[in-house]
Every structure is written in structure tokens, then in C-alpha cells.
Amino acid sequence: MRCPYCSNLEDRVVDSRESREGDVIRRRRECAACERRFTSYEKIELPTFQVVKRDERREAYDRGKLMRGLQIACRKRPVPQAQLERIADSIESVMADAGEREISSQALGTMVMDRLRGLDPVAYVRFASVYRRFEDVDAFVKELHRLK
Ligand SMILES: [Zn+2]
Structure with a gap:
């Protein structure tokens, strides 16, 4: 994922955690270039029409x-x-x-x-x-x- 601070595209996941309801996964990432950390969320796509x-x-x-x-x-x-x-x-x-x-x-x-x-x-x-x-x-x- 693109680092929000320096726009570098390489990072590593330092922590991965599921929400209590199991519907969201939160990942802490560390940028490989500037080493700053940021968070991404993974969610199931809801039915949409x-x-x-x-x-x-x-x-x-x-x-x-x-x-x-x-x-x-x-x-x-x-x-x-x-x-x-x-x-x-x-x-x-x-x-x-x-x-x-x-x-x-x-x-x-x-x-x-x-x-x-x-x-x-x-x-x-x-x-x-x-x-x-x-x-x-x-x-x-x-x-x-x-x-x-
Ligand atoms: Zn960065």
C-alpha cells in the first residue's frame, strides 16, 4: 500500500487484528522507506445493487x-x-x-x-x-x- 507520508509502495505488516465482530481486519503497516507506521482496514464487500x-x-x-x-x-x-x-x-x-x-x-x-x-x-x-x-x-x- 502507498505510504501516506512518502508515497513509497513497499511496506511490511507489523500487526494484524480482527475486530470483535470479525467483520473488519485492521493492519498496522510500516513503510519500508520512511519507517513510519500507518493503518489499513480490510472489510467484506457488502451486497450492493x-x-x-x-x-x-x-x-x-x-x-x-x-x-x-x-x-x-x-x-x-x-x-x-x-x-x-x-x-x-x-x-x-x-x-x-x-x-x-x-x-x-x-x-x-x-x-x-x-x-x-x-x-x-x-x-x-x-x-x-x-x-x-x-x-x-x-x-x-x-x-x-x-x-x-
Ligand atoms: Zn513512507
Whole structure:
């Protein structure tokens, strides 16, 4: 890696440490030329694709937003959080395996509904009735808040 002090490209790793959650590796490096030390981080690349809305606007897929929509649909329903995480995992792996960079918000909603249907009928109906009309997680979350 390029030394931030002298731009030399040779260095050696003096220490390597994994974060407590195991998602980041931090390396202390020492420049072979000026011998100053600096830190680099290695991270897993998160699944990334664009969601194409009905009006053709594109927005980066946001797992947090999807999880909020699922949690609201499953409010007071006996669905464990881990099952909802699995829905998001499965959608992300479908996208990764297909090498897809884009998905319509409609197709994304359909994938969610297919998975929710077998899990909890009430959550499915809640999600489906609102999502079908809005096809947008933001609008969906707002509508569900209004319905409460
Ligand atoms: Zn240097």
C-alpha cells in the first residue's frame, strides 16, 4: 500500500487484528522507506445493487430499510427477528448469485412477499396490501405508521 507520508509502495505488516465482530481486519503497516507506521482496514464487500422505482429513479438497496418494513409488517406477530434477517439474506444471495446490479422495486417486493407468505399470513397480507399499492418501501413504512 502507498505510504501516506512518502508515497513509497513497499511496506511490511507489523500487526494484524480482527475486530470483535470479525467483520473488519485492521493492519498496522510500516513503510519500508520512511519507517513510519500507518493503518489499513480490510472489510467484506457488502451486497450492493440498485432498486429501480416505478418512476425510473434508482436507489441503492438498503437492508436497514427492508428490515424496518418487515418489522412493521410483523409487529405483534410471532415471527422471530432471525427469520426476517433470513429473508434479507436470501434476497441478497439471489441478487449476488444472479450477478444482478439492478432490480425493480416491484420484483423486490414480490421476492419479499413470496418469503413472508410461508412465515406469517397476517404479516404477509399487511406487507402485500400496502406494498402492492406503493411499490416503495419508504411509502410503505409511512402508510403502515399511519394505519397503526
Ligand atoms: Zn513512507
